[in-house]
Every structure is written in structure tokens, then in C-alpha cells.
Amino acid sequence: MTQPTTQSGSGLVPTVGQTVGPFFHDALPWPGDRHLVAPGDAGAVRLAGRVLDGEGAPVPDALVELWQAGADGRPATAPGSLRRDGHTFTGFGRCATDEEGWWSFTTLPPVTPRGGAVAYVSLAVFARGLLDRLLTRAYLPGTPVDGTSGDGVLDGVAADRRATLVMAADDPGYRFDVRLQGEGETVFLCWPRDPRAGGR
Amino acid sequence: MTGTSPACSQAQIDDEIASLALDSTAGEDRDPAGLRGATRLDYAPYRSTVLRHPTKALHPADPEGLEMWSPVFSHRDVAAVESDLTIHPQGEPIGERIRVTGRVLDGDGRPVRGQLVEVWQANAGGRYIHQRDQHPAPLDPHFTGMGRCLTDEAGHYSFTTIKPGPYPWRNHLNAWRPAHIHFSLFGTEFVQRIVTQMYFPGDPLLPLDPIYQGIADRGDRDRLVASYAHDLSEPEFLMGYRWDIVLTGAHRTPAEET
Ligand SMILES: [Fe+2]
Numbered sequence: 179m180t181q182p183t184t185q186s187g188s189g190l191v192p193t194v195g196q197t198v199g200p201f202f203h204d205a206l207p208w209p210g211d212r213h214l215v216a217p218g219d220a221g222a223v224r225l226a227g228r229v230l231d232g233e234g235a236p237v238p239d240a241l242v243e244l245w246q247a248g249a250d251g252r253p254a255t256a257p258g259s260l261r262r263d264g265h266t267f268t269g270f271g272r273c274a275t276d277e278e279g280w281w282s283f284t285t286l287p288p289v290t291p292r293g294g295a296v297a298y299v300s301l302a303v304f305a306r307g308l309l310d311r312l313l314t315r316a317y318l319p320g321t322p323v324d325g326t327s328g329d330g331v332l333d334g335v336a337a338d339r340r341a342t343l344v345m346a347a348d349d350p351g352y353r354f355d356v357r358l359q360g361e362g363e364t365v366f367l368c369w370p371r372d373p374r375a376g377g378r
Numbered sequence: 379m380t381g382t383s384p385a386c387s388q389a390q391i392d393d394e395i396a397s398l399a400l401d402s403t404a405g406e407d408r409d410p411a412g413l414r415g416a417t418r419l420d421y422a423p424y425r426s427t428v429l430r431h432p433t434k435a436l437h438p439a440d441p442e443g444l445e446m447w448s449p450v451f452s453h454r455d456v457a458a459v460e461s462d463l464t465i466h467p468q469g470e471p472i473g474e475r476i477r478v479t480g481r482v483l484d485g486d487g488r489p490v491r492g493q494l495v496e497v498w499q500a501n502a503g504g505r506y507i508h509q510r511d512q513h514p515a516p517l518d519p520h521f522t523g524m525g526r527c528l529t530d531e532a533g534h535y536s537f538t539t540i541k542p543g544p545y546p547w548r549n550h551l552n553a554w555r556p557a558h559i560h561f562s563l564f565g566t567e568f569v570q571r572i573v574t575q576m577y578f579p580g581d582p583l584l585p586l587d588p589i590y591q592g593i594a595d596r597g598d599r600d601r602l603v604a605s606y607a608h609d610l611s612e613p614e615f616l617m618g619y620r621w622d623i624v625l626t627g628a629h630r631t632p633a634e635e636t
Contacts, residue, residue: 191601192625194415194574196560196573196589196593199560202560246444259451259455268449293442299444312432313568334439359430359432368569369439370441371629374415374416
């Protein structure tokens with residue numbers, strides 16, 4: 179039963195996700211996980227926000243991952259996220275939420291990925307009570323939400339929901355709340371080869 | 379852990395699970411709600427999902443952008459000893475020593491090479507070292523229950539560990555999680571990112587578990603259960619289990635350069 183099963187036409191049937199549960203804190207975080215650059219670095223910004231549930235209450239047992247392009251707009255290809263050397267930008271970070279649902283990264287200012295039209299970062303969200311991970315994007319403050327940004331993902335989202343994908347300026351950086359449900363529910367994304375694109 | 383509503387019985391949970399099951403009489407091809415191939419997020423038998431599932435459909439994005447690449451890990455990130463959860467400076471953990479191994483493949487059957495695999499689990503008594511685990515089973519001073527490895531050139535991963543015990547939780551009265559190991563995996567694209575759980579064959583708790591049953595399709599559920607593999611067992615040392623993991627299909631061909 180555990181051998182990969184063929185799905186007619188499109189390769190193997192993917193393994194499905196399960197909740198990260200409540201007990202990931204000893205395993206998934208690591209020292210320096212949220213500091214893609216050292217907090218004191220010139221040019222470092224803070225990218226922070228809260229994870230909130232359908233009643234607006236903080237989610238204190240969520241985990242947020244950040245994936246962003248290097249300063250040159252290319253996807254980072256350097257290893258070493260788990261043993262940071264203090265100068266290599268790996269593009270990847272991880273932060274468990276605190277009791278108030280806050281997560282926070284110290285990183286470079288988001289740039290426009292090569293071939294793209296506007297600057298954004300990619301986020302993955304996990305939580306107890308969330309049966310599978312969610313992916314979303316956080317665009318720079320000021321990115322047009324009138325459908326003229328030139329970014330196919332943002333412009334393709336229903337007009338009244340685009341703003342959920344745009345960060346707020348919050349010196350010395352940016353604020354981005356993830357609302358799992360309800361008023362201002364964050365837009366979560368899927369890609370063509372992902373069976374999650376089906377209903378559920 | 380949850381328990382916002384008055385605790386209900388396993389029988390009530392069983393009824394809810396049955397009422398939400400894919401209609402088995404409708405035949406294998408019917409999946410009108412598109413539930414196959416994914417875990418449902420809106421699944422009330424797992425009570426904590428109620429306020430934590432999105433109500434809107436996922437927004438389909440074109441296959442371009444940053445998510446077509448993935449973080450890169452190497453032996454700089456992970457030491458070889460991290461794949462053996464039974465190594466502890468002060469002594470050996472209690473329990474049934476096992477090895478869990480398998481391959482990580484992408485949706486086209488290509489091995490996922492040199493990528494990070496992370497695991498965490500309860501000890502043999504069903505207790506996590508996590509400070510919020512209040513299950514009154516003993517902690518094992520020689521077992522932390524966490525490991526990491528990198529897949530090899532053929533996509534293989536391997537962990538030596540202790541078989542985890544089932545543990546109680548507060549979803550409903552007398553709720554017990556089937557024995558499981560949590561897995562976290564990366565592919566070659568961030569869209570392939572997955573966290574899941576591996577279960578053990580023949581576990582009587584599987585039909586009763588609202589986390590496992592949140593997966594609508596029986597085949598999808600079965601694929602989270604490892605196989606006992608006698609060829610992996612070692613005389614007078616450990617029991618072997620095999621479990622392969624398939625990530626979603628990659629959008630970028632491997633030869634494409636950044
Ligand atoms: Fe668990």
C-alpha cells in the first residue's frame with residue numbers, strides 16, 4: 179500500500195499533508211531560524227505579523243516560513259539556513275508564533291524576483307488545527323491593488339481580496355497578518371500540479 | 379489541547395467521520411467535491427479546525443515566480459548523526475528499535491536529491507519532550523524524538539529510532555492518536571513543501587482518528603501507512619519499515635537554470 183501509485187496521465191499520486199500538530203517546537207525551530215540576516219546589520223528590516231483565527235484570536239501554535247529572493251532578484255541557492263554563517267543569504271527562515279500569535283523575521287528588504295513585475299516574498303503557514311500547510315505571498319507596501327501591478331497572481335485575485343496580500347509599512351520594516359478565516363481572510367495559493375487545487 | 383465544546387464520545391466522532399466519508403457506494407471514479415489527492419481543511423471531527431480553516435478556495439497561480447525554486451540544504455546544515463534518534467550520550471532509549479526508510483520522489487517519479495527531511499515523534503510511552511505535553515506517561519531521559527537527514531542521490535532517507543506509542547489528546551472523550559512520526563519535507567520547488575505524518579500498519583486507532591480521517595480518499599490515507607519490511611529488519615537489533623513519499627509535480631524541468 180505504500181508503493182507510489184500511478185495516476186493516469188500525470189505521474190504519481192502525491193502524498194497528502196497532515197497537521198503540524200502542537201508538538202513541533204523542539205524539532206522544527208533552530209537557533210537563528212528567524213534571522214536571515216543578523217539583526218544589527220545595516221539594511222536589515224523586520225518582517226512581522228500575527229496569525230489569527232476566524233474570531234480574530236491569535237494562533238499561538240502556528241509556524242511561518244519565509245522564502246525570498248536574494249538582493250539580485252535571483253532565488254537564493256546557498257545552503258546553510260540551519261547553521262547560519264553570518265554573511266550568506268539563504269533566502270529561507272522559520273518562526274514559530276508566540277502566545278500572541280506573533281511571528282517575526284529579520285531579513286533583507288524584499289525585491290522583485292527576476293522576471294517578475296513587483297517585489298514580494300513567499301510564506302508557508304502551518305498550525306495545530308490546520309490540517310495541511312498553506313502558501314501565500316506578501317507584496318511590498320504600495321503595490322497597486324487595482325489590477326495594474328503587472329503581477330499575474332495579485333492581479334488575478336478578486337479585487338476586494340487583493341489587499342490581504344500586501345504588507346503594511348511598519349518601521350523598521352513591514353507588517354503582514356495572516357488571517358486563516360473570516361473577515362479579511364488571507365488569499366492562499368495553489369499551483370497547477372497541486373491536487374489541492376480541487377475543492378475541499 | 380482543544381476541548382472548547384463539551385467533550386463528546388468516540389461514538390459521536392465516529393458518526394461524524396462516517397457522515398463525511400466519500401460515498402463508497404458511488405464507485406472509485408466519483409469524487410464530485412474534488413476531495414481526492416488532498417487533506418480536507420474544513421473537517422469538524424477534528425475540533426481545532428473549526429476556526430482555523432480558510433473558507434475560500436485556494437487561488438490558482440501560474441507556474442512562475444519564486445515558488446518555482448526551493449531553499450537549498452547541505453551537509454553544512456545537517457550532521458549525519460542527526461538521522462539516528464537512538465544515540466544519546468547518557469544511554470539508550472527504551473522501546474522497540476526501528477528503522478524507517480524510503481524514497482522521496484517528485485510527481486514524475488524523479489528522486490528528490492540532497493533535500494532536507496525532518497522528523498519528530500513521541501517516545502515509546504507516547505510522551506513528547508514538549509513542555510505542553512501533559513500525558514502522564516514517563517519521559518525517556520535518553521530520547522528527544524527529533525531527527526534530520528538529507529536525501530541521497532537516489533532520493534533515499536533513513537532514520538533509526540524507537541517506535542512511538544499512541545497518545546491521548548483532548549479532541550473528544552477518550553481520544554487517542556494512532557502511533558505516528560511527523561515528517562517535514564522540501565522538494566525542488568517551494569510549492570512542493572509538505573508536512574505530514576507516517577503511520578504504522580494495522581493500527582486499530584486509524585479508523586477512529588479524526589486527523590487521519592480528514593483525508594477523504596482511502597488510497598490517500600493508505601499511502602500514509604508504512605509497510606513492515608522484513609528485509610530491512612536486522613537480526614537481534616531492529617525492525618524495518620519502508621515508506622515512500624511523493625511530492626506534488628514539479629513545474630520546472632531539472633535542467634532549467636536560475
Ligand atoms: Fe504527534
